[in-house]
Amino acid sequence: MKYTSTLKAKIYKLFSLYPDPIEFIPADDPFRFLVTVVLSASSTDERAIKASTILFDRAHDARGIAELDESEIESMIAFVGLGRSKAHSIKALAEKECTDGIPKTLEELVKLPGIGEKTANCYLVSVLGQPGVIVDTHFARVSHRLGLVKSEDRNAIYKEVKDTYPDNIWSRLSMTVNKHGRVFCLARKPKCGICPMKELCDYGRKVSSVE
């Protein structure tokens, strides 16, 4: 796909709708942020933040978490789902933080236990301030409906965004599209009737033409 004037108009409108910095998970403590993003997999940010609060209230920091048994971590975070594997990853991340520290490149981040491309990009964007493309469920759904990408497959969308859009807008695009998905473009019932993107949205225009 080419970064055409039509795509530029969509991006311009989107960015103008959400001019302020967007943060879903607090990023003032990098290690805690990473743990919370790991907790959020297949769950919600709200539940992940709650689980992270319980864990850090008990263990305080990476050293404290590294000293816990995995079963103890699991008992505190089980309500977010995938408790056993997340507890395993979180303990391993805590040990890594205490020894070499968390790496600073995408290539190194995805080698860490429990860290996939999405989590690594979240860390790049929110903690390191580097360009990153975060394709989560909201981004995949909304970017396709808006016609910002052609694909519906998350891996293909990730590549398409990187190939189509300049890297200086990747991070803002990721956060803005995600936000729009939470405010208007809900999974089951998108609010097309009141959505400010309606005139520029492929899906929204289709909906209006059959109304």
Ligand code: SF4
């Ligand atoms: S018009 Fe509808 S489908 Fe398009 S972005 Fe808005 S809510 Fe989503």
